[in-house]
Amino acid sequence: MNYYQPTTIIYHNGEFVKAQDAKMDLYSQSLHYGYSVFEGIRSYKTTNGSTAIFKAVEHFERLKISAESINLPYSFNTQELIDATYEVLKQNNLGDAYIRPVVYAPANMSFARNTESYVFIEAWEMAPFLGDQLLRIMTSSFQRPNPKAFKIHAKAAGHYVNSILASQEAKDKGFDEAFLLDMNDHAAEGPGANVFFEKGGVLHTPQAGHILAGITRATVLELCAQLNIEVKEGVFSINDIKQADAAFFCGTAAEVIGWQSLDEYVFPKAWNETNSYKVQQAYKQLVVKSLSA
Ligand code: PMP
Numbered sequence: 133m134n135y136y137q138p139t140t141i142i143y144h145n146g147e148f149v150k151a152q153d154a155k156m157d158l159y160s161q162s163l164h165y166g167y168s169v170f171e172g173i174r175s176y177k178t179t180n181g182s183t184a185i186f187k188a189v190e191h192f193e194r195l196k197i198s199a200e201s202i203n204l205p206y207s208f209n210t211q212e213l214i215d216a217t218y219e220v221l222k223q224n225n226l227g228d229a230y231i232r233p234v235v236y237a238p239a240n241m242s243f244a245r246n247t248e249s250y251v252f253i254e255a256w257e258m259a260p261f262l263g264d265q266l267l268r269i270m271t272s273s274f275q276r277p278n279p280k281a282f283k284i285h286a287k288a289a290g291h292y293v294n295s296i297l298a299s300q301e302a303k304d305k306g307f308d309e310a311f312l313l314d315m316n317d318h319a320a321e322g323p324g325a326n327v328f329f330e331k332g333g334v335l336h337t338p339q340a341g342h343i344l345a346g347i348t349r350a351t352v353l354e355l356c357a358q359l360n361i362e363v364k365e366g367v368f369s370i371n372d373i374k375q376a377d378a379a380f381f382c383g384t385a386a387e388v389i390g391w392q393s394l395d396e397y398v399f400p401k402a403w404n405e406t407n408s409y410k411v412q413q414a415y416k417q418l419v420v421k422s423l424s425a
Pocket residue numbers: 172287321322323324325326343344345346347348349382383384385
């Protein structure tokens with residue numbers, strides 16, 4: 133995957149610079165210890181032809197919460213970062229894109245706090261990939277991190293070693309993606325997405341506490357309220373999911389994507405006859421709705 137070309141522009145500490153010329157310190161505490169925070173955001177070409185960043189405020193506010201919760205100094209302003217992101221999209225002529233802001237630490241080989249931190253925003257083309265390509269999911273041998281060992285509501289880079297291990301394991305075994313349990317063996321989430329499962333038309337999703345309760349998950353909850361689909365947040369086992377009619381992942385990158393199977397269990401209901409499918413369609417429409425409409 134080519135994330136950038138010689139002409140690609142990123143935002144780096146207040147300036148718009150070429151991606152290939154941007155530098156970071158190899159003595160950064162972020163590189164050595166995974167001590168940085170990031171966001172995964174999407175922009176869409178909307179129905180009126182403009183480009184809109186979906187849930188921009190929510191993502192940049194979470195970036196701030198993530199940074200502060202792991203003691204990274206955060207001196208950035210949400211509106212300024214949103215404006216900078218639109219400028220990055222414009223300078224790179226991007227519409228449907230994936231946007232990756234990162235807040236990182238200076239050179240510091242100790243574990244001590246820093247007095248400043250830095251930011252960059254990258255973006256690359258990423259078409260919406262909502263589709264009916266259903267996923268074959270494997271229950272991971274890795275658990276999600278213990279909330280008492282990490283600030284799991286923070287999108288901190290180091291947490292993603294767990295995601296990488298789980299995802300690689302699933303792909304090595306011929307599956308599309310992993311699904312992880314929490315430290316108590318309750319259903320948790322995917323390496324980069326939240327889960328919903330459907331039983332008798334009612335959607336179920338793990339409650340906050342052992343998951344990164346995503347912005348897409350919140351959007352799905354809102355859509356269910358609008359569509360009069362009942363949702364239960366709670367504590368569920370893997371067997372609860374293996375008795376479901378349907379299930380899906382949701383996340384900024386994944387959007388809403390149905391599951392074909394979990395381990396040996398094949399979801400019995402035709403995807404396009406489920407309430408989950410209705411949610412997928414509603415999400416698809418929502419992301420391209422122009423902000424001014
Ligand atoms: N869980 C994890 C572990 C994630 O990395 C993500 C992606 N940010 C999500 C859930 C979904 O979050 P969102 O809907 O905010 O993208």
